[in-house]
Amino acid sequence: MKNESLLLLAVVLATAVEMIEALTIVLAVGVTRGWRAALLGVGAAFVVLGIVVATVGPALSHLSLTPLRLIVGGLLLVFGMQWTRKAILRSSGYQAMHDEDVIYDSTRVSAIAVPREGSFDGYSFIIAFKGVLLEGLEVVFIVLTFGATQHRLAISALAASLTVVAVATVGVLIHRPLSRVPENALKLMVGILLTSFGMFWSAEGAGVAWPGGEGAIFILIALMVGASVLLARALRRHHQRTLAPQVPS
């Protein structure tokens, strides 16, 4: 039960991170060029994402659990390691932080530069469609893997959908990109959760019997938190040392 709460937390946080990024793009084209085509693009992207979940999800749940956990857990593990690595690189200064205000402004500049042709604004449609679809695919991947390995597809999809509604509602209310949300910290938390669940499931699929059974997931999360904090600290120190002016001897 506790593990399921953690799974849902990971789905909610991952959806929030991705949808905040999608919201920035949709707001930029909607505010600049009008809402009709942009919202149609958003709707079309959600239809495609819904079809992917509705078709792939039930198909995965028919597969045998052991190979499913090995393969899907392994994919989730690689995915989680990427998120963790990127969040550590950003927090230590080796990679630029994801700045929603900068992306919003640059998307608006591009949207202004493209002329409108005809009654339907195809540019807004495509940009909004692509933005939501590409960010949403990462969420779909997480929802499908969590749903398939734990047989909790419906609740994972519901948690993701409610988060999308929450992010969209906040976006409509404040009408600005959600740049104050600590996106990198959220990304690191999601990375740690995905990596930990990925390790747990893929190792189980490979035949490992975890000491403590399902409780081992908490040890894996603690290990990942500790390792991430230490690595981020060491990398930040190294970055500051290399940036510091060299004193001549």
Next chain:
Amino acid sequence: MTYLRRFFRYWSDFVVGDDWTLALGVVVALAVTWFVTHHGRNWYWLLPAAVVALIALSLRRVSRGR
């Protein structure tokens, strides 16, 4: 052909990401885990150790300019 190549490129970027050594390392660690568990040993510690080492090495490469 270009469309197909872009399609595969997108999915490989999606799954493998910026550093392909992470994916390769996970595959090797899982294969070794599978092999030893099917020969009577429960090496549950191998994958967590490999994951931490792989992330640390990947970050080290970035910090040293590869």
